[in-house]
Amino acid sequence: MVRQPIPVVIVAGFLGAGKTSLLNHLLRNPQGARIGVVVNDFGKINIDALSVAGQVDSTVSLGNGCLCCAVDARGLDDLLAKLARPGSDIDVIVIESSGLADPRGMVRLLLNSANPRLGYGGLVEVVDAAEFDTTRRRHPEIDQHLRFADLVLLNKIDRVDESDQRRLAELVRGLADGKPVLPTDHGRVDPTLLFDREAVRERRDTARQLSFDELLADPVDDCHEHLHAAYESVEFTADSPVDPRALMRFLDDRPAGIYRMKGQVHFGAPGHGQKFTLHTVGDFLRFHRTRWRRDEPRRTQLVVIGSGLDQDRVRSGLTACLGEPDRSDEHSMLDVLKYTRS
Numbered sequence: 001m002v003r004q005p006i007p008v009v010i011v012a013g014f015l016g017a018g019k020t021s022l023l024n025h026l027l028r029n030p031q032g033a034r035i036g037v038v039v040n041d042f043g044k045i046n047i048d049a050l051s052v053a054g055q056v057d058s059t060v061s062l063g064n065g066c067l068c069c070a071v072d073a074r075g076l077d078d079l080l081a082k083l084a085r086p087g088s089d090i091d092v093i094v095i096e097s098s099g100l101a102d103p104r105g106m107v108r109l110l111l112n113s114a115n116p117r118l119g120y121g122g123l124v125e126v127v128d129a130a131e132f133d134t135t136r137r138r139h140p141e142i143d144q145h146l147r148f149a150d151l152v153l154l155n156k157i158d159r160v161d162e163s164d165q166r167r168l169a170e171l172v173r174g175l176a177d178g179k180p181v182l183p184t185d186h187g188r189v190d191p192t193l194l195f196d197r198e199a200v201r202e203r204r205d206t207a208r209q210l211s212f213d214e215l216l217a218d219p220v221d222d223c224h225e226h227l228h229a230a231y232e233s234v235e236f237t238a239d240s241p242v243d244p245r246a247l248m249r250f251l252d253d254r255p256a257g258i259y260r261m262k263g264q265v266h267f268g269a270p271g272h273g274q275k276f277t278l279h280t281v282g283d284f285l286r287f288h289r290t291r292w293r294r295d296e297p298r299r300t301q302l303v304v305i306g307s308g309l310d311q312d313r314v315r316s317g318l319t320a321c322l323g324e325p326d327r328s329d330e331h332s333m334l335d336v337l338k339y340t341r342s
């Protein structure tokens with residue numbers, strides 16, 4: 001029996017829009033589908049891969065760099081072929097692209113893949129409703145990304161009021177050429193919308209039209225003009241614990257240029273030895289508290305992403321946060337806990 005191609009769904013969207021949240025939602029609610037995952041992060045420590053690891057059998061990580069550039073895409077075909085190898089019982093592959101990748105390059109790559117086991121499963125663009133206006137002002141090219149989407153998730157809907165929800169939904173629908181726009185929070189969407197195998201051929205045909213008319217007609221696609229060309233990342237790893245008050249001071253007065261921070265923090269405060277996952281997106285700040293896996297080293301690993309960063313200042317600022325808190329200070333974690341969801 002000839003097997004239907006495995007749909008490959010690309011999840012794209014600007015830094016911090018909610019791609020990993022969507023991926024985690026899909027992995028927790030697979031509706032019986034076996035999902036293979038490819039994670040491409042910006043920054044040498046692949047925080048996203050750490051976040052989805054343990055939930056899925058087949059995760060492959062592309063590490064640093066953006067998938068959208070041909071030079072960085074080398075190996076993607078091999079990774080996909082590995083996931084779709086004969087005998088694999090994967091039903092769908094989801095690629096979470098870096099928040100700075102240009103999705104057009106990835107769509108093109110998949111359409112041009114010679115692997116008969118793989119089919120283009122569509123592009124899902126995740127939009128951060130709370131940050132969209134600002135992001136668009138700074139990066140007007142985001143509009144182009146939306147044009148190629150098959151489905152747009154207007155995410156973080158809980159962070160905007162109703163009239164803004166309506167305005168943004170209309171705006172995004174217009175930019176996405178009338179494609180469906182679904183309001184979501186934390187990427188919670190009906191997974192069957194993404195995994196519908198029947199829709200794969202149709203999407204491929206539509207995308208092929210795009211590919212000939214627009215994608216391939218625009219082969220220049222200079223990587224130096226991609227969003228990631230203007231961004232840089234700083235990685236920070238430390239085995240000694242972090243002083244919560246010092247970290248909060250750093251976060252309250254972040255060095256200029258930082259847009260996104262993510263990773264895990266190991267605090268030294270007594271009674272707070274759990275894993276605190278940190279996310280900042282623009283002004284947004286959140287910690288999520290979970291248990292460390294048994295084999296996981298208690299250490300802080302952060303990726304800081306921004307434009308025009310003073311990398312030394314970021315590193316020295318974080319290094320200055322290391323140290324045991326004052327043990328007589330019972331409230332050292334108070335500010336952290338204000339921003340924490342368990």
Ligand SMILES: Nc1nc2c(ncn2[C@@H]2O[C@H](COP(=O)(O)OP(=O)(O)OP(=O)(O)O)[C@@H](O)[C@H]2O)c(=O)[nH]1
Binds near residue numbers: 022
């Ligand atoms: N309030 C709110 N927060 C959200 C929502 N979706 C995601 N977040 C939070 O936003 C932060 C970033 O979410 P991620 O899912 O990591 O975003 P991402 O697009 O994968 O980020 P990058 O890979 O760095 O580009 C996390 O703290 C999430 O918990 C949402 O709908 N509402």
